Every structure is written in C-alpha cells, then in structure tokens.
Amino acid sequence: MGRSMVWKVACSEGAIGQNDLKEFDIDGVTVLLARVGEEYFAYPPLCPHQEEPLRKGLCDGESITCFKHIWQWDVRTGACTGTESRIPLKMYQVRKAAGQVEVLIEQPLVYEYDA
Amino acid sequence: MRIIVETKSGPLDVATLPGETILAAGLRQGVALSYECATGTCGTCRARLLDGEVDEGWPQAPGRQCLKQARREFLMCQAAPLTDCRIALPDPLGAWRAGAERPAEIAARVDRLVPLTHDMLALSLALERPMVFEAGQFALLGAPGTAGFRAYSMANWEAPSARLDFIIKRKLKGEFSDWLFTRARQGDAPRVFGPLGSAVLEPSLGHDLLVAVGGSGLAVALSILARAAGEGALGPNRARLFFGVRTMRDAALLEQISLWRERFGEAFEATVALSDASAGAAERAHWPALCFEDGMVHEAVGRGLEGGCDNTMAFLAGPPPMVDATMRVVMLKGRLPPSRIRFDKFS
Numbered sequence: 001m002g003r004s005m006v007w008k009v010a011c012s013e014g015a016i017g018q019n020d021l022k023e024f025d026i027d028g029v030t031v032l033l034a035r036v037g038e039e040y041f042a043y044p045p046l047c048p049h050q051e052e053p054l055r056k057g058l059c060d061g062e063s064i065t066c067f068k069h070i071w072q073w074d075v076r077t078g079a080c081t082g083t084e085s086r087i088p089l090k091m092y093q094v095r096k097a098a099g100q101v102e103v104l105i106e107q108p109l110v111y112e113y114d115a
Numbered sequence: 116m117r118i119i120v121e122t123k124s125g126p127l128d129v130a131t132l133p134g135e136t137i138l139a140a141g142l143r144q145g146v147a148l149s150y151e152c153a154t155g156t157c158g159t160c161r162a163r164l165l166d167g168e169v170d171e172g173w174p175q176a177p178g179r180q181c182l183k184q185a186r187r188e189f190l191m192c193q194a195a196p197l198t199d200c201r202i203a204l205p206d207p208l209g210a211w212r213a214g215a216e217r218p219a220e221i222a223a224r225v226d227r228l229v230p231l232t233h234d235m236l237a238l239s240l241a242l243e244r245p246m247v248f249e250a251g252q253f254a255l256l257g258a259p260g261t262a263g264f265r266a267y268s269m270a271n272w273e274a275p276s277a278r279l280d281f282i283i284k285r286k287l288k289g290e291f292s293d294w295l296f297t298r299a300r301q302g303d304a305p306r307v308f309g310p311l312g313s314a315v316l317e318p319s320l321g322h323d324l325l326v327a328v329g330g331s332g333l334a335v336a337l338s339i340l341a342r343a344a345g346e347g348a349l350g351p352n353r354a355r356l357f358f359g360v361r362t363m364r365d366a367a368l369l370e371q372i373s374l375w376r377e378r379f380g381e382a383f384e385a386t387v388a389l390s391d392a393s394a395g396a397a398e399r400a401h402w403p404a405l406c407f408e409d410g411m412v413h414e415a416v417g418r419g420l421e422g423g424c425d426n427t428m429a430f431l432a433g434p435p436p437m438v439d440a441t442m443r444v445v446m447l448k449g450r451l452p453p454s455r456i457r458f459d460k461f462s
Contacts, residue, residue, distance in 0.1 A: 058447070070453040
C-alpha cells in the first residue's frame, strides 16, 4: 500500500524559532523544517552527501549549511549554493492552515546514497 | 593485492603493499580518493565492496556508524585487502591539487621532544628526504613496531622541509602518545605517512586571516602563520589568531606567539580564550603582547568579528564542537561563504 497523498500537520506556527532547523516525526516520516520569516520549508532530515543530520547545521535565512563538509543550499529552493555541494536538497510542499504548518507527504523523499 | 576502483569515468587500478590500507595505497599512487581524517573517525572515505575480501581494520572506528552493511560498505582508511578486490566509490574522484606531493611512508627520526604543558609536548622529526607539504596538512604517525596510526597536523612550514614539527597531546590509552610520552628517545624511528589533508592555506590568497584553534589545533595555526609570513603576506594582510584553552596551564607556546606580535606588529593579533579560569594579573603582565578573554573560543571570535571581516579567510582547527561552534559564528556574524572557510576537526 502506498501512502495516500495528503497534507499532514507538522507543528503549529511559531513552534520553530526564526532561522531554526527542527525535525518532526510526521506519521513515521522524519521531516526537517526550516522557518524564515513567516515562511516554512520542509526537507528530508539528512544531508544528501553523507547522511549527516541537517538539524545540526545552520540556517541563516538564506542558506542551509551542513557542518560536516560545509555543503550549502538555498533554503527556499534546495538548490546548491556553496562551492562544495553537488547534490540539491529534495523538498516537500508546505502550507499553512488554521495556525498549523502542514507538509504534503506522498512518500518519504530519500537520496541515492548508493555507491 | 590489486584493487580495481570503479569510478564514473571508468575503472582505475591500485596496487597495495602488504598490510597497506586501500586509502594509503590509492593516494600514494595518485588516485584522489575522498577522505578527511584518514584515521577511521569521519566516515568520508567509505566505499562499497563489489568483489573480494578486506580486513576492515579497527572494529570500533567511529566512522563505521555511517556504513551500510547490506551494501558491503567499508572505510578505505581502515581496510587492507585480503584478496584482489573490486570497489565502488559514492563520490566522484577528487582532483589532485596541482603540484601537491603524493603521500608516502617516509623514514624519520625523533630529533627533539620538548614538554610544552602538563599534557602536551613538541615533537620534531628529522626526515630522511624532504617533504613538500601545505600549511594545514597533517601526517599519520605510528609508534615503531605497531600497526595503528594517529593523525597530527604539522606545526611548521617551509617548502620543502626536511623537518616535521608536531604538537602532541597525551591521550588516555593512545598507543602513539603513550609511546611518545613514556618511551620515545632521540633517534627513534616512528612510522610516518604523509602529507595528507585538504584544509590548506593556498599561497597568494591576498586575504586577511582569521585562525581559530583549540588545544593542539595550535599546530595548524603555527603552520599557516609560518606560510603566510614566508610568502610575505603578513603586513600587507592581517592575521588574527584565537587560541582556545581551558586554563593558563594549557596555554602552550605563548612565547612563540608573542614573538609573532613583535615581528609583525599591528598585522598580527593574538587572543587567548580561557574557558574555565581567567588569566591572572601577573600572567597578563607577563604576556603584554597577547589579549586574554574569558569564555569559549567561538565567543571570542564573535566579539572579534564585530569590527567586520571583509576579505577574510578563516581557518578553524580543533575538537569538532569547537570547530562547529566557530563555523556558526563566522558564517552568521562574519557572513563568510564556505569558499572562505577551511576547517580541520580533530577527534
């Protein structure tokens, strides 16, 4: 059975501080949320390079940086921005509804770590 | 043994010597395999075994946490082949830095051993043949007659150099430091493999330098400053050193650091950040060329960045939490992009 494509509540608005990165378990799927201003963005929780948890990295309002090898991405698009990163971040769709932050999870987004 | 390394641009051949790791053999033969610590901690050199058998080496290597057994992943820095092997890499091969010396095992003798603090000493090795290395690089050192290696950054720089200087911190149950602190004598021959590491100071960068180090990471600072001075970069460009220690009894080589200040004046500033106990008035008076601040080194760096840091290149070396905290500060406060940050996490 595949997962049905539905919007699921991650947290209430304001549960994440400005420029914070926070992990949420949404029905068994771990999602990393970033907040910039009143916008929220959602990604798989691990760095596409070497599976480092991105919650230990940095969001400065423009970029997300993983501290393992300073790979860096655009917080809004997931596109590689630093000189090091070679794999863009995958992203889930996010919306705000009735004071909640909701994430559209069809199936968990994963990277090909395979050698 | 013969290793076939499958890459996106086709297979490569690597031959290993008896007992040699796949990483050491590959680098020695000019194959730019991905690695960082070269001692089993970081997991950067993971690869997948397609055919053959390897001895995976150190069972408790922290870097093994990221390995997938089902995919037959292993750490190239730990693994020595038991048969001919075919392996695949998760990352494309890197580019060999132009002019970079290929690392190799080099014959060396202990030339000097000088106590620096209660748990650190300065080791100087005389090399049988000179080595060309970059400021910020490291070598693997092993006690004579043992198999294990530990990574230590060079504390000197000249090109080429017939001497390698290190700052060695005593480790509990550390085979190499145990040998060095208790049994090593002048003339002994430790095992040396190098040079290694990509957190290097490129020559002629034309940037101001911000060097933040913790504990024995001071070695990296000394090497980078020696190179900057050797290239004539100090003076036209500024260098700021932030040296993090717990207490004054951990603050090694303050005399040498003070001499840098005398030599380069305003172009060189040094701050000692003390996390556990302040410097006393007598100590401050004894080291007039140095600034002393209370707190962690990243906090001192944060205060130091208040005046801006345009055109700055940052070098960070020390324990991983110290490097990560400082990286956060230089990116958030200093707005330095990744291309202006080099780091070396010791563990």
